Structure formats: C-alpha cells, structure tokens
Amino acid sequence: MSSNDPHVAKIAALIGDPARANILKALMDGRARTAKELAHIAGVSPQTTSGHLAKLSEGGLLGLAKQGRHRYYHLANAQVAVAIESLMALAGERPLPKHHHHTRVAGALRAARTCYDHIAGRLGVCLFDQLVARGCLLPAGQSEEDFVVTSAGRRLFAALQIDVDALARGKPGGGKRRFARACLDWSERSPHLAGSLGAALAERCFDLGWLERRRDSRAVTLTGAGAAGLARHFDLTPDQIAAAMAETH
Amino acid sequence: MSSNDPHVAKIAALIGDPARANILKALMDGRARTAKELAHIAGVSPQTTSGHLAKLSEGGLLGLAKQGRHRYYHLANAQVAVAIESLMALAGERPLPKHHHHTRVAGALRAARTCYDHIAGRLGVCLFDQLVARGCLLPAGQSEEDFVVTSAGRRLFAALQIDVDALARGKPGGGKRRFARACLDWSERSPHLAGSLGAALAERCFDLGWLERRRDSRAVTLTGAGAAGLARHFDLTPDQIAAAMAETH
DNA sequence: CCGATGCTTCGTCCGGGACCGTAGTGTTGC
DNA sequence: GCAACACTACGGTCCCGGACGAAGCATCGG
Numbered sequence: 001m002s003s004n005d006p007h008v009a010k011i012a013a014l015i016g017d018p019a020r021a022n023i024l025k026a027l028m029d030g031r032a033r034t035a036k037e038l039a040h041i042a043g044v045s046p047q048t049t050s051g052h053l054a055k056l057s058e059g060g061l062l063g064l065a066k067q068g069r070h071r072y073y074h075l076a077n078a079q080v081a082v083a084i085e086s087l088m089a090l091a092g093e094r095p096l097p098k099h100h101h102h103t104r105v106a107g108a109l110r111a112a113r114t115c116y117d118h119i120a121g122r123l124g125v126c127l128f129d130q131l132v133a134r135g136c137l138l139p140a141g142q143s144e145e146d147f148v149v150t151s152a153g154r155r156l157f158a159a160l161q162i163d164v165d166a167l168a169r170g171k172p173g174g175g176k177r178r179f180a181r182a183c184l185d186w187s188e189r190s191p192h193l194a195g196s197l198g199a200a201l202a203e204r205c206f207d208l209g210w211l212e213r214r215r216d217s218r219a220v221t222l223t224g225a226g227a228a229g230l231a232r233h234f235d236l237t238p239d240q241i242a243a244a245m246a247e248t249h
Numbered sequence: 250m251s252s253n254d255p256h257v258a259k260i261a262a263l264i265g266d267p268a269r270a271n272i273l274k275a276l277m278d279g280r281a282r283t284a285k286e287l288a289h290i291a292g293v294s295p296q297t298t299s300g301h302l303a304k305l306s307e308g309g310l311l312g313l314a315k316q317g318r319h320r321y322y323h324l325a326n327a328q329v330a331v332a333i334e335s336l337m338a339l340a341g342e343r344p345l346p347k348h349h350h351h352t353r354v355a356g357a358l359r360a361a362r363t364c365y366d367h368i369a370g371r372l373g374v375c376l377f378d379q380l381v382a383r384g385c386l387l388p389a390g391q392s393e394e395d396f397v398v399t400s401a402g403r404r405l406f407a408a409l410q411i412d413v414d415a416l417a418r419g420k421p422g423g424g425k426r427r428f429a430r431a432c433l434d435w436s437e438r439s440p441h442l443a444g445s446l447g448a449a450l451a452e453r454c455f456d457l458g459w460l461e462r463r464r465d466s467r468a469v470t471l472t473g474a475g476a477a478g479l480a481r482h483f484d485l486t487p488d489q490i491a492a493a494m495a496e497t498h
Numbered sequence: 499c500c501g502a503t504g505c506t507t508c509g510t511c512c513g514g515g516a517c518c519g520t521a522g523t524g525t526t527g528c
Numbered sequence: 529g530c531a532a533c534a535c536t537a538c539g540g541t542c543c544c545g546g547a548c549g550a551a552g553c554a555t556c557g558g
Contacts, residue, residue: 007340008274008333013265017546021258035505045548050506052546060339069504069555083335084257090309090332091256177557266516284535297517299536318525318534426527500558507552515544522537528530 014059015087019044020052024061024075024084031109032065032072108219111245112211115183115218118198119205122244123222127201128182128192130234131156137180137193147180149197157197159233160204167196205230263308264336268293269301273310273324273333280358281314281321357468360494361460364432364467367447368454371493372471376450377431377442379483380405386429386442396429398446406446408482409453416445454479 015021019042026041027033033041039049053073056062063076075081112123119127131137136153140146149157149164157164168179180198182191193201205211210226222230227241264270268291275290276282282290288298302322305311312325324330361372368376380386385402389395398406398413406413417428429447431440442450454460459475471479476490 008336009265009267009270011336011340012261012263012270014261016258016262016265018258019546021261025257044546046505047507047549048547054506071505079335079339083332083339086328086332086335087257087260090328091260268516293516294518295535296519296537300516303536320535501556502558503554503556505552505554508550510549511547513546515542517540517542519540520538523535524533525535526531526533528532 011059011061011083014056014061015084017052019048020056023049023052023056023073024080025088027062027073027075028081028084032074034070034072038073108214108221112220112222113218114202114213114220115192115194116199118183118192118194118202119211119220120183120192121219123241124192126236126240126244127230127234130236131193134235146178146195147182149180156233157201160201162197162200162204164197167200260308260310260332263305263310264333266301267291268297269305272298272301272305272322273329274337276311276322276324277330277333281323283319283321287322357463357470361469361471362467363451363462363469364441364443365448367432367441367443367451368460368469369432369441370468372490373441375485375489375493376479376483377440379485380442383484395427395444396431398429405482406450409450411446411449411453413446416449 015024022042023038026038035049035053036046038053039046042049042052044052053062053064057064057073061076061080062073065072065074110121112119112121114120115124118124128137131153134152134156135150136156137147138150140148149168154164178195180193181195183194183198192198202211205226206213208225208229210223210229212221212223214221222241222245227238227245230236231238231241264273271291272287275287284298284302285295287302288295291298291301293301302311302313306313306322310325310329311322314321314323359370361368361370363369364373367373377386380402383401383405384399385405386396387399389397398417403413427444429442430444432443432447441447451460454475455462457474457478459472459478461470461472463470471490471494476487476494479485480487480490
C-alpha cells in the first residue's frame with residue numbers, strides 16, 4: 001500500500017497550497033492563461049508563480065503550450081477538473097454560478113479577443129480564412145508562416161484605408177517586424193492574421209468603432225456597424241459573422 | 250474569489266499529508282476504525298495520529314462515534330469518498346483491484362468478527378436476535394442494555410457446556426463484569442451479545458473449532474462444523490447461517 | 499546591435515506543521 | 529479502591545516548503 005500512497009498525498013498537497021489552488025480554479029473554465037495572469041490571480045510574485053506552475057506541470061495537473069515568448073498553461077485533462085470540482089463540493093462552494101460566469105467570459109474570449117495587437121478568436125480565424133480563400137493572401141516561401149498580399153488583397157485593404165505597401169516596406173532596415181504572418185489561435189487551433197498587417201487591421205477596426213475593448217479582459221465586442229462593415233469588406237454573409245460571434249459552448 | 254479559495258486549499262492540504270492520506274484511504278471501504286489501527290496503518294505514533302484525526306474531523310472529512318473507551322472514525326459521507334477516489338484516479342492508482350480487496354476484507358469483517366472477546370458482525374447479530382426471538386434472553390430492568398437468561402436459554406447454553414449460573418454469579422463482589430449485555434454492532438447497527446456470557450460463547454466456539462481467527466484482522470472464519478453446530482444449537486436453518494456469512498456488498 | 503518583455507532558475511530567509519515524549523482524562527475490568 | 533487501556537493535550541525540536549530579490553535565457557521590436 002505504501003507504494004501508491006505518496007502519490008495521492010503528493011497530488012493533494014499540490015492542490016493544497018492556496019496560491020496553487022487559486023491557479024487551478026482560475027483554469028477551471030478550460031481556457032489557457034499566461035504565467036503573468038496567473039501570478040496576478042494567485043496574488044504572488046511571478047517568480048513564485050513560476051515555481052508553482054512547474055510543480056503543477058510535473059505533477060501532471062497542468063499542460064503547457066509555448067507560443068512565442070508566452071507560455072500558456074491549462075488544465076491537463078478533464079480528470080483534473082473533476083477532481084477539483086469534487087474538492088470544491090467538499091469545501092461547500094457552489095460551482096454553478098461561478099462556472100456560469102466563467103463560461104460566459106470564456107465564450108466571449110473564444111469569439112473575439114486581442115492577441116497582442118491583432119484580432120484573435122473565432123472572428124480572427126474567420127477573417128484570416130476568408131482572406132486566404134479569396135486569394136488575398138498567399139503563402140510566402142517555405143516558412144509556412146509568412147504571407148504576401150496579392151493585388152486582390154491590396155484592393156481589399158485599400159478600401160479599409162490601409163496602405164499595404166507602406167506596411168510591407170516597414171522601416172528602412174528590412175529585417176524588422178514581420179509584415180503578415182499566421183499566428184496560431186489558442187482556442188481555435190487555427191491561424192489568424194498577425195504581424196504589422198494584422199495590427200493595422202485591428203487598429204482600423206477600433207478606430208471605425210467596429211470593435212470595442214472590454215474592461216479587464218482581452219475579449220472584444222463586435223458592434224452592429226462592425227458586423228456590417230466586416231461582412232461588406234470581407235464578402236461574408238451576416239450568418240457567417242453571427243456564427244463566429246455566437247457564444248456556443 | 251478569495252472568500253472560498255482557502256477552503257479548497259485547506260481541504261486539499263488536509264489530504265495532502267502522507268499520514269492523513271493513508272488514513273483516508275484505509276477508511277475508503279466505508280468501515281470505521283479505531284485511532285490505534287489507523288496509527289499503525291499510517292505508520293506514525295498514536296499521539297500524532299490523534300492530531301491528524303482531530304484535524305480531519307474538524308475539516309468535515311471524518312465522523313466520530315464513541316463506543317466505550319473506543320472511538321471509531323469513519324469517512325464523513327460519500328462526497329468525501331468521491332473526492333478521494335478522483336484524486337486516486339489522478340495519481341494513476343487503480344481503485345478497482347484495491348477496492349475489490351478492501352471490500353472483500355470489509356465483507357469478511359461485516360460477516361463475522363470479534364469485538365473485544367465476543368462475536369460481532371452479521372453472525373453475532375443473527376445469534377443474538379435468535380436468542381431473543383426464542384425467549385432465551387429477556388431484557389432486565391430498564392437499562393435497555395442488560396439481559397437475563399431464561400430457563401430455555403439455560404438449556405441452550407448448557408448444551409454448549411457453558412455454565413450460565415457460574416457466569417451470572419461471577420466474582421463474589423457482584424458489581425463486576427456485566428453478565429449479558431447488548432453491544433451495538435458497528436456495521437449492522439443492531440445489538441449483539443456481549444458481557445461474560447458473550448465471551449464464554451465465543452471462547453467455546455473457538456475451542457470447538459467452529460470459528461477460526463484470521464491473521465492480522467478481527468475477522469473470523471466460520472468452519473463447516475461451526476455452521477452445522479450453530480444451526481443445530483440455535484435452531485437456525487443452514488440458509489440463515491449462509492445468509493449471515495455471505496459476503497454480499 | 500541594443501533594450502524591453504515574459505518567464506525561469508538560483509539563493510536566502512523564515513514560518514507553519516509534523517513528529518515524538520511526557521503528562522492528563524475517561525472508561526473498563528479485577 | 530487500583531491498575532490497565534485508549535486516547536487526548538501540551539511542549540519542544542526539527543525540517544520541509546513557500547516567499548521574494550537578483551540574475552540568467554529566450555523572444556520580440558526598433
């Protein structure tokens with residue numbers, strides 16, 4: 001019996017620290033979060049959080065996915081969520097109201113959010129797919145990540161008053177910020193448009209009042225004018241826009 | 250969020266200690282155990298165990314039922330078992346084989362075991378019920394706990410070569426060990442026969458080879474001769490004996 | 499090339515808690 | 529009555545582990 005006893009105790013001790021419990025609870029909605037966000041939620045310094053996250057990962061409770069200089073942590077699997085939930089039930093906490101709120105936020109984040117300075121979520125993926133489908137963007141070289149804008153794309157962005165050539169030219173050096181690249185979307189596992197072109201598109205959407213930032217969240221709201229404008233410029237049907245923004249599951 | 254966060258962490262930390270985890274796992278079969286047993290299982294001293302048990306009880310994980318100078322601890326409710334089980338699943342332990350083994354032991358304990366020096370479990374309750382039903386034992390006074398042996402009972406015990414009068418006489422003093430009393434059975438929630446008469450009956454059963462002690466367990470085995478002998482002397486059918494010893498659930 | 503940012507690793511401090519020895523309480527049995 | 533037993537309460541020691549500061553990698557941007 002002593003061979004597996006330490007395991008249970010070890011797992012439980014992992015959850016038994018207040019900071020780690022806060023981290024796990026914050027991830028109960030199934031979304032991935034960066035170490036910094038989790039540090040703020042847990043109320044401890046980033047260094048301390050890093051140690052906690054390492055322990056939780058080694059213990060098999062968390063999964064890690066690197067993306068650029070960010071590291072997104074998420075619950076390893078559904079079993080972990082079940083265990084946490086049963087502990088919350090023991091502690092007399094009600095998972096329902098909180099869970100409800102969390103899933104609503106999660107739904108909004110999945111629908112549309114900012115990723116650095118560009119648009120991510122289902123809306124971002126939808127726009128990127130449409131650009132590729134309509135031949136506005138073509139893969140550049142074998143990098144599988146960089147794209148070039150075709151003449152059709154140049155017209156589309158020009159209609160949005162975005163000067164593609166100026167962006168592509170960038171700063172004189174040449175090796176500066178990449179122009180149009182595919183950024184793997186977290187929740188959708190599909191690429192969305194990043195780089196200076198993606199940033200310019202997002203900025204234009206905010207300027208036009210098509211998108212509005214939410215308080216204390218990276219989620220963004222698509223306005224009525226935004227839905228109409230994006231549908232017109234990207235040749236999308238209102239149904240496609242609505243599907244992207246719907247907070248299903 | 251901070252109002253309920255500590256709760257989860259506190260509960261998990263409670264389970265997170267190796268000694269406490271061992272205690273909880275030992276109680277996973279739903280049976281109650283004394284502090285001393287749990288100390289041996291956990292591998293720490295009784296004093297330390299007492300502290301652990303107090304914390305687990307205060308945390309709502311364990312329930313306590315006093316009986317004489319013994320204190321039986323058991324899991325507070327099914328939610329606790331669910332939580333432990335989900336943690337065991339996370340730890341990669343297989344609840345099935347172990348659970349199987351545990352339930353077998355639990356089944357054997359529930360079927361027949363010793364309680365101090367007399368017979369408990371379903372077998373003990375069965376015998377006690379039969380003694381009362383056949384008019385061998387009658388409640389004595391309003392104590393609700395002490396009994397007297399009738400002439401029918403005197404014959405029954407005489408056939409087993411147990412001298413009821415000598416036992417009832419006891420030592421000269423009179424206020425000594427009680428003669429025939431009902432002892433609340435732990436697993437069955439029904440009384441079984443205790444006191445000097447219960448001890449004498451158990452001793453006779455061991456002498457006759459009707460019951461055999463098991464190694465490292467309070468469970469006892471009913472031999473074939475024992476089943477036949479008890480059925481004959483207590484006017485029970487083989488089916489009733491078999492039902493008591495069956496390891497159902 | 500440099501600086502800024504996100505995160506991890508290392509080193510140190512320190513508080514909580516696990517453990518046992520001894521002493522105290524309550525129950526049982528002679 | 530007293531001794532035995534099961535368990536609890538208290539006091540002291542020790543060590544694990546969580547906290548932050550400073551430094552080290554890695555990535556992104558100019």
